[in-house]
Amino acid sequence: MAAPVITVIGGGQLARMMVPAAVRLGVHLRVLVEDPGTSAGQVVADAPVGAASDEAAVRAAAEGSVAVTFEHEHVPDPVLQALLSDGRSVQPGPEALSRAQDKIVMRRTLTDLGVPCPRWAALSRDTAEARRELADFLAGSPDGSAVVKTSRGGYDGKGVRVVSSVDDVVDWFEGVEAGGPALLVEEKVPFVRELAVLVARRPSGETRTWPVVESVQRDGVCSEIIAPAPGITADEARRADEVAVAIAEGLGVTGVLAVEMFEVAGAGPDGTPGVLVNELAMRPHNSGHWTIDGSVTSQFEQHLRAVLDLPLGDTAATAPWTVMANVLGSTLPDLTDALPGVLGSFPDARVELYGKAVREGRKLAHVNVRGDDLDTVRRRAQQAAAVLRGE
Numbered sequence: 001m002a003a004p005v006i007t008v009i010g011g012g013q014l015a016r017m018m019v020p021a022a023v024r025l026g027v028h029l030r031v032l033v034e035d036p037g038t039s040a041g042q043v044v045a046d047a048p049v050g051a052a053s054d055e056a057a058v059r060a061a062a063e064g065s066v067a068v069t070f071e072h073e074h075v076p077d078p079v080l081q082a083l084l085s086d087g088r089s090v091q092p093g094p095e096a097l098s099r100a101q102d103k104i105v106m107r108r109t110l111t112d113l114g115v116p117c118p119r120w121a122a123l124s125r126d127t128a129e130a131r132r133e134l135a136d137f138l139a140g141s142p143d144g145s146a147v148v149k150t151s152r153g154g155y156d157g158k159g160v161r162v163v164s165s166v167d168d169v170v171d172w173f174e175g176v177e178a179g180g181p182a183l184l185v186e187e188k189v190p191f192v193r194e195l196a197v198l199v200a201r202r203p204s205g206e207t208r209t210w211p212v213v214e215s216v217q218r219d220g221v222c223s224e225i226i227a228p229a230p231g232i233t234a235d236e237a238r239r240a241d242e243v244a245v246a247i248a249e250g251l252g253v254t255g256v257l258a259v260e261m262f263e264v265a266g267a268g269p270d271g272t273p274g275v276l277v278n279e280l281a282m283r284p285h286n287s288g289h290w291t292i293d294g295s296v297t298s299q300f301e302q303h304l305r306a307v308l309d310l311p312l313g314d315t316a317a318t319a320p321w322t323v324m325a326n327v328l329g330s331t332l333p334d335l336t337d338a339l340p341g342v343l344g345s346f347p348d349a350r351v352e353l354y355g356k357a358v359r360e361g362r363k364l365a366h367v368n369v370r371g372d373d374l375d376t377v378r379r380r381a382q383q384a385a386a387v388l389r390g391e
Contacts, residue, residue, distance in 0.1 A: 003028040006307060007062045009052050010071035011038035013354040013363070014284050014300075017292070018071075019043055021301035027308070031071075032061040040071075042355045055079045062088050067307045069255055070283055073100040074153075091203070091254040091307040092282050099251050100282045103184050104151045113250040115243060116267070116276050119187040122151075127173045130183065131166045137185050138164065145188050148172070152181040160220060162188060189276060191262035195229055196287035197244035198299055200256050200315075202306040207245050210295055210315040212237045215260065215287055218328070221361070224382070225324040227290045227317065230374060239268060240275050247280065256303040258285030286326070286363070291315075293350045293368040294322030319370035325381040327365040330358050331390030335365055342367075342387040349384040364388070 003026050008015045011033025019040075022029040032050050033041040041047045050057025052075045059082055062068045067089040080094040099106045104122045111117060121137055123130040137146055148169050150159035159181075163169055172183055194215040201207045211228040228237070244259040258281040267274025288299035297305075297313030305312055332338055335353050342351060350368040358364060365388055369381040 004067075004308065005030055005065040006304060007032065007065040007068045008040070008071055009058060009061070009068065009075055011035070011040040011044075011047065012071055013039040013356070014071035015040035016043055016354065017284070017289075017352070018300045018304060021298060021304055025301065025304060027304055030061060030065060032058060039354045039356060052076075053079065055082050059083065059086060062086065067091050069303070069307045070097070073097055073282060089307075093252065093254070096251045096253045097282055100280050102151050103149055103279075104182060106280055107184065107186075109251065110247065110277060113246065115247060115250075116274065118147075118189050118262070118276050118278070121185050123148075123176075123183040123185055125176055125182060127177055130173060130176070134163075134166050134169070134185055138166070141187060143188070147186045147188050149184045149186065150175075150181045151184055158220075189262045189264060189278075191276075192265050192273065193229075193263050194278070195232075195240060195261045195263050195275060196225070196285070197240050197259045197261065198256060198285065198288045198291070199241075199244040199248045199253075199259065200299070200302040200306045200312055201248045201253050202312060203254050203309045205249075206312055207248055208302070208312045208315050209241045209244060210288065210291060210299070211317055212240045213287055213290065219361070221326070221328060221363075222286045223326050223328065224378075225287055225290050226374070226378065227294055227322045227324075236263075236268070236273055243275060243277065247277070253282055255282065255306045256284050256288065256299050257282055258287055260287070286366075289352070289366050290322045290324040290368055292352070294318055294370050320372050321374045321377045322368060322370040323374075323378045323381040325367045325369075325385035326363060327367070327385050327388045329360045329362055330364060330388060332388075333358060335388050338388045338390065342384050345387065346380055346384040349380060351384070351388070 005028045008031045015031045016039040030046040031040045031044045033047045048061050058079050069091050083090050107120050145164045148161050196215050199209045213225050213227040214229040216224040248257050260279040261275040284299045291298045353365045367384040369377050371377040
């Protein structure tokens with residue numbers, strides 16, 4: 001039997017975690033990896049080597065596939081257009097991806113769709129004008145501060161600065177003048193907590209969302225996910241879901257879309273908590289790793305189903321609580337050294353190693369724990385992750 005081939009562009013841990021789902025569905029996964037030693041390159045048999053920016057390599061990897069998808073958004077538009085000209089099914093398509101690739105384009109589009117966002121402005125590429133614009137924005141902020149982001153290339157806290165003076169980003173102005181990414185300024189939102197909604201959408205239009213989760217950040221990087229978000233009411237969850245689905249449908253997204261949000265006091269109807277959309281990711285996402293063990297259908301299986309335009313799976317939780325704890329850096333030379341300790345002490349923990357070389361602050365693995373008592377589940381996930389960090 002000839003298995004349908006899905007080509008994934010990018011060889012990181014997200015592509016790696018698609019493998020078990022592909023095996024279950026009988027899908028042949030081909031992954032274009034940057035190097036044979038990448039997370040996915042270590043476990044995928046069909047893993048040609050090439051950069052996402054290399055049109056020839058991408059087109060060759062897509063040969064014979066029924067769909068092309070991505071584990072990151074950093075694929076140049078000319079490469080995506082070349083795939084379309086070859087008759088490939090590109091999921092999500094270039095127009096949708098452009099909204100995740102450029103934060104200014106994203107903000108404009110979301111604003112046009114009526115999606116609640118923080119107050120924002122695109123700064124001029126002229127340094128003198130940009131300085132004036134930023135100074136005016138800071139003057140209009142209650143505490144005199146704001147968040148400045150590079151429009152392209154930022155992730156996990158990179159390309160983001162909280163500023164209280166124009167001089168805090170003078171080096172970025174120089175980068176813009178040299179042809180680098182433009183700059184976006186946003187209000188520093190006084191949020192209660194950060195939430196995330198995952199929504200899957202297939203080309204024929206069916207959508208499904210998972211329970212709204214709380215995202216706990218450390219130094220701008222996701223440290224922990226609590227599913228579902230503690231204390232969220234049915235009305236609040238419904239409103240967050242509606243925002244995520246509106247974005248997926250309005251942008252024509254296919255596959256998994258992660259919508260990261262700020263919960264803001266008094267922003268909803270009648271002074272109830274509301275949400276402002278912070279970031280988008282058009283692929284499986286760190287906020288959805290809990291679904292591997294805590295949902296009927298994981299985000300990785302759902303992404304493959306959506307890409308193939310197959311009926312989407314049930315997204316119900318399989319336990320009252322699931323907590324995902326990231327392993328960000330380690331003092332151990334190799335995380336497998338910690339396996340006897342972590343598996344012996346935490347038999348209820350599901351450990352997922354990414355096969356990465358240890359580096360300070362790097363996402364190396366995650367741990368999922370599920371159960372009936374949130375405090376116990378959270379503590380055990382944190383402790384298991386600490387063992388993998390060598391603590």
